[in-house]
Amino acid sequence: MTVTIKDVAKKAGVSPSTVSRVLSNHPRISKETSQKVKEIVEELGYHSNIMARGLISNKTYTLGMVLPRPAEELFQNHFFSESIRGITTQASRQGYDVLMTAGSSEQDEVEAVTRLVKGRRVDGIILLQSRKNDPIISFLQKEAFPFILIGHYGSEDILCVDNDNEQASYDATVHLISQGHERIGFVSGPTNLTVSEDRLKGYQKALSEHGLRMEPDWIVEGEFLQESGYRAMAFFMNLPERPTALVVIDDIVTFGVLRGLTELGYKVPDDLSLVSFNNIALSELSSPPLSSVDIGIYQLGYMASQLLIRHIDEDKPQQLRTIVPHKLIVRESSVNLRRNWS
């Protein structure tokens, strides 16, 4: 039923070995033979069986990926789809496919990865999130299996693509300072993600460099959910002395802040100025449009594939950490009109 290499060989009047060589562009093969075999291949619609080939070469031309768990993922619909699009597009271009698994718990995830690695189902793994103390990373390190992390893992020597999140957050904060703000708050994400930590650092650095007050009450931790923004907003607006501007970890969270403010009759940016991260499509459409740091999510995914594949092929990566540039997009939510127009 399925066309095998034998069928092609028979029809072409050569041996299977020869067909195989033609298909892999072996140098020492005569032009006529090559041509003839290729014709037959076309005619019969032959495609080599990936299993059989992989069994020998120990290559699958597949990159593995673990889908974030619902609990953690909710937030990042945008990050998720954009990075996957980047990963898959680039992988396809280089002749790789992308395999996804999901786990419903951390242990599930580790098991899924183990299965992929030990079962030789993929040639490398892409991790979409950098969590602290990630057992998946320990496992992959132990196995010396090729992988790349979007983000970073402390300062360990692993292959990764990342933004300079500290700098990005610093830039966002300095922008607010330049708009005349002196009381600036920070709405963070889950503390077990390195990105939360990095952005907090950048924020603090900006404040301290400009001699501004750092108030513990002005830093709130949450998740990548609108609810978190809503709650943070409620908290801030009830403080006796409240910030006049916020740096927010994610656009989605900012939508929550915005909604709360609107309900209470506050105005953005007059009563509270906002800058956040990701620059999702809707941030431009909200009213007012949101200032946001574009972190190049598609490019993060794209680079992840590219670097991982290079690592798989060449073994020794020249450079472990690659930084994707960010860009602050200033929109109404953080522009103090009165100052600008004076």
Place this chain on the structure above:
Amino acid sequence: MTVTIKDVAKKAGVSPSTVSRVLSNHPRISKETSQKVKEIVEELGYHSNIMARGLISNKTYTLGMVLPRPAEELFQNHFFSESIRGITTQASRQGYDVLMTAGSSEQDEVEAVTRLVKGRRVDGIILLQSRKNDPIISFLQKEAFPFILIGHYGSEDILCVDNDNEQASYDATVHLISQGHERIGFVSGPTNLTVSEDRLKGYQKALSEHGLRMEPDWIVEGEFLQESGYRAMAFFMNLPERPTALVVIDDIVTFGVLRGLTELGYKVPDDLSLVSFNNIALSELSSPPLSSVDIGIYQLGYMASQLLIRHIDEDKPQQLRTIVPHKLIVRESSVNLRRNWS
């Protein structure tokens, strides 16, 4: 380096055949042997090589999926990530992984699918979009390869999960009629998608059943982009006689409409009432919150995996078409307050 079945066999003092039988829970195997082998498997961290196994059984325990092309995909970030989450979660639960490829053109896509099918790389394929005259579908039908379509393909006999989009659109339109509207417009999506067609039909049916006017000018086609909504809005508001309410193909498009209206100083729902589809997270957060038909995207994905796997295992699907129920969520954008409170 890698642990094979032979290593396990040697250490357990049995033959590879026996190890294989233990692993596949063959009935006639002694308890002691089984136990012993399992211990060794655990101890050595043995995982069976998927390639080798697949080569024999002709099963990959993998479902294939073609990532929509950027041009078409932009719109559907939400649909995309939610359905993939549904697909992958359910697949994982049933012991399957999901393989993604991307193609940058229609031909690329067909080639990618051909490679997956002919190379025996997957056991079945999930199609995320139902386009008219899709060469991928023709190919899969010709090959008699298991696949499932999210949506439907005319009235052809193929396995699919779908919403009753005609009914959903009918419901949305009737809701507007019940709010007292008599001039209702429709903003559609790309005409090559069956979903656009189905929803247009439902809208027309509702109007005709209620004896309302059907004005060609009140029907606009666009894409799943905010820009489309913006343009549609501009068009409608410039008509000498304009609709007082719109049924819009997708929440994202509605955001474009909303933005335009806000810019021009119109109010929703007073000047124009809006209902759309998908019920994405942000539709609740916009101002005003959007009425939207929840079509159960996660469930569409989830069912797609489940039904496809069943089809793969059992061969004969009992039922070809499965309908995921929809639900109209009414929010401010379509509620005529004056009428309701009178």
Place this chain on the structure above:
DNA sequence: CTGAAAGCGCTTACAG
């Protein structure tokens, strides 16, 4: 330049 043979890691009738 090309073919016969061995083997990748596993499964499964065939014997016993």
Place this chain on the structure above:
DNA sequence: CTGAAAGCGCTTACAG
């Protein structure tokens, strides 16, 4: 209940 043998579809030294 278990082992030896054949084979899944391919690749790749080894000869020639």
